[in-house]
Amino acid sequence: MGLREVKRERTRRLIADKAFELFSDNGFGRTTVEQIAAAAEVGPSTLYRYFPTKEGLVLEFVDDCLADAVDWFHQQPAMDLPDGLRAVIERVLEQLERNPERIRAVFDLAEQTGSVSAHLNELIWRFRTDLADELVRRLPTDDPRRSEFVAALSAGIAMNIIETVVRVWVDTPDTVEAKALARRAMRLLSTGGVPLPGAPDA
Amino acid sequence: MGLREVKRERTRRLIADKAFELFSDNGFGRTTVEQIAAAAEVGPSTLYRYFPTKEGLVLEFVDDCLADAVDWFHQQPAMDLPDGLRAVIERVLEQLERNPERIRAVFDLAEQTGSVSAHLNELIWRFRTDLADELVRRLPTDDPRRSEFVAALSAGIAMNIIETVVRVWVDTPDTVEAKALARRAMRLLSTGGVPLPGAPDA
DNA sequence: TGGGAATTTGGTAGTGACTACCATATGGCT
DNA sequence: AGCCATATGGTAGTCACTACCAAATTCCCA
Known part of the structure; x- marks a missing residue:
């Protein structure tokens, strides 16, 4: 498995974990995808490439x-x-x-x-x-x-x-x-x- | 039952019927709520008073x-x-x-x-x-x-x-x-x- | 190891669902 | 007629999500 896939998995996990963190802190509705993307240090468009919604x-x-x-x-x-x-x-x-x-x-x-x-x-x-x-x-x-x-x-x-x-x-x-x-x-x-x-x- | 409630029911039905018409003609995704509101001759904000989503x-x-x-x-x-x-x-x-x-x-x-x-x-x-x-x-x-x-x-x-x-x-x-x-x-x-x-x- | 190809990324601009709010209009009642 | 409650339309704004492009990164092979 190449470095590419490793990185992919890592950012994927990172995004999901940060999302759960923010959701449980502030609630689902009061968390924006921009906030999640910022917390995971990726752009919003990258986030949408990993998760459909x-x-x-x-x-x-x-x-x-x-x-x-x-x-x-x-x-x-x-x-x-x-x-x-x-x-x-x-x-x-x-x-x-x-x-x-x-x-x-x-x-x-x-x-x-x-x-x-x-x-x-x-x-x-x-x-x-x-x-x-x-x-x-x-x-x-x-x-x-x-x-x-x-x-x-x-x-x-x-x-x-x-x-x-x-x-x-x-x-x-x-x-x-x-x-x-x-x-x-x-x-x-x-x-x-x-x-x-x-x-x-x- | 007053005239008010009659009118309410009528517009409610009208909106829903027009919506189904547009959905079956153009598909759900290609129909906007504005189009539905226009077809039912009400404003979008009125539509949202009748239907939550x-x-x-x-x-x-x-x-x-x-x-x-x-x-x-x-x-x-x-x-x-x-x-x-x-x-x-x-x-x-x-x-x-x-x-x-x-x-x-x-x-x-x-x-x-x-x-x-x-x-x-x-x-x-x-x-x-x-x-x-x-x-x-x-x-x-x-x-x-x-x-x-x-x-x-x-x-x-x-x-x-x-x-x-x-x-x-x-x-x-x-x-x-x-x-x-x-x-x-x-x-x-x-x-x-x-x-x-x-x-x-x- | 250097350089082109493929893939990943961030940014921009835009659409459309949905909300909050306010001024106006309309029906209901005395 | 005139007052009160309710219904309506419009405005402005937020946010999820999409399409697209240019730059960066990884891969691969000569």
Whole structure:
């Protein structure tokens, strides 16, 4: 790896770190990109070459975690769907748990700022569709409509567990661990502890 | 109701309709709020008094549908959770089905434009939390942590069904009806047609 | 090692969403 | 008619973000 890429990574990190610093000091809305650029000692146009939007500064880590999990799942060997879902869920949580303070900071910012929350939800939604695409490959192809439907619902369930667990986890003074919570959620679902909506005639 | 409120509603509708017209003609990104204001024959500052953001113009109807459903559910008599979830799901779909073309237009715009998609996801997420708040009231209070957890997961499942059904529905040349799809989804979930993630030791 | 090619950078100028504010106009009521 | 509350339009400004260009930096190979 050349000097170029090293420098690139360094400035990238520097910008993101300075951004988090300023956001937590002054709030997202009261921090301008010019201030961030100045703090990282780069020009604003350089900042925009690294991050597409102001919100992107905040969400890069989450994005990386989710992208990694999809990638990882993509190259996992075949396994049946329940195990697959569990594996993806745990993979995402492992990735997120690599950096608990950052995750907490991200969710704090999302709670305070509408546009961050919106972008975060957008990210989550993209993960859901990516995961659904991955799941559909592991389902029978005889009835594609049905398989797509099942994949979408399954991806939604996985995402639901992840999101719920993470939100509880970030609100909890860090004694709980995310994977244990996730297992509790899975158990609640599979034993009827969480009631599923009743179909009227089935 | 006085003349004032009538006029208010009329201009509100006028603005939103003109906005949709321009969006579908020229695209969301290539339409400015000034153009919309001009088309509706109001000043830009008036437009912003009616709608908080450009995206709000697009999403008002969805927002109303979801808010109505939460409201409606709030004043429903007690019922057990599976029935409650089914009822909310069907209520939302009924509301959305009142105006299929608009829903289709909204999802088309969301697909093309990131910021619209983000705001839509934000809306959906708010509905999810509102619904969870409502559900927790109907759960036992002896273990509040557990009840909140169950409520969050349940709301997520309901939202998941709604979202999946609507996305299939808007992509389908309108022969299918949404509630039938939703019932299919419920049946798939309650009969194991959709595999739940397997808890490792339960 | 020197020099041209490719890439990265900072700066400028501009667009457009959105806000704060004020003067004017309009409907509601006595 | 005339007063009060509210609705409106306009102005001026901030800030995120884009397109573009000229200068600096890194890379690579003769």
